[in-house]
Amino acid sequence: MRAVLQRVTSASVSVDGEVVGSLDLTGTAQGLVALVGVTHDDTREQARTLADRIWRLRILDGEKSAADVDAPVLVISQFTLYANTAKGRRPSWNAAAPRTVAEPLVDEVVSSLQTIGATVATGRFGADMAVSLTNSGPVTIVLDV
Structure with a gap:
């Protein structure tokens, strides 16, 4: 699994x-x-490991984690994180899991975050989403588990 984690001062989808x-x-x-x-x-x-890392990674101000300050998390599914751009000009999506595999695992990230105490908002799986955010810092981290 892969996540791009951004520290924000506002966000919506x-x-x-x-x-x-x-x-x-x-x-x-x-x-x-x-x-x-x-x-x-x-x-x-x-x-579950990804959820724990998201919740406990110390990337908020003062080297705090979301867990330390009860910061909310907006989770958005994004199959394009597994784009292969090695050849040509058109990305290949072969490495991205199909919906039947991916949706339950994204749901597991959300439920695991909630279980460990996070307030979680989500996008809508498979939808054409418009994401609006203000990146603070900017801080953007790639997590692979």
């Missing part, structure tokens, strides 16, 4: 002009956006 997920940063100055990609042989255990 919309589908067809309707906001389907957003971060409520009342009480905390920052939150996290996690763009999550799944490949064919990923497992539920990897999803």
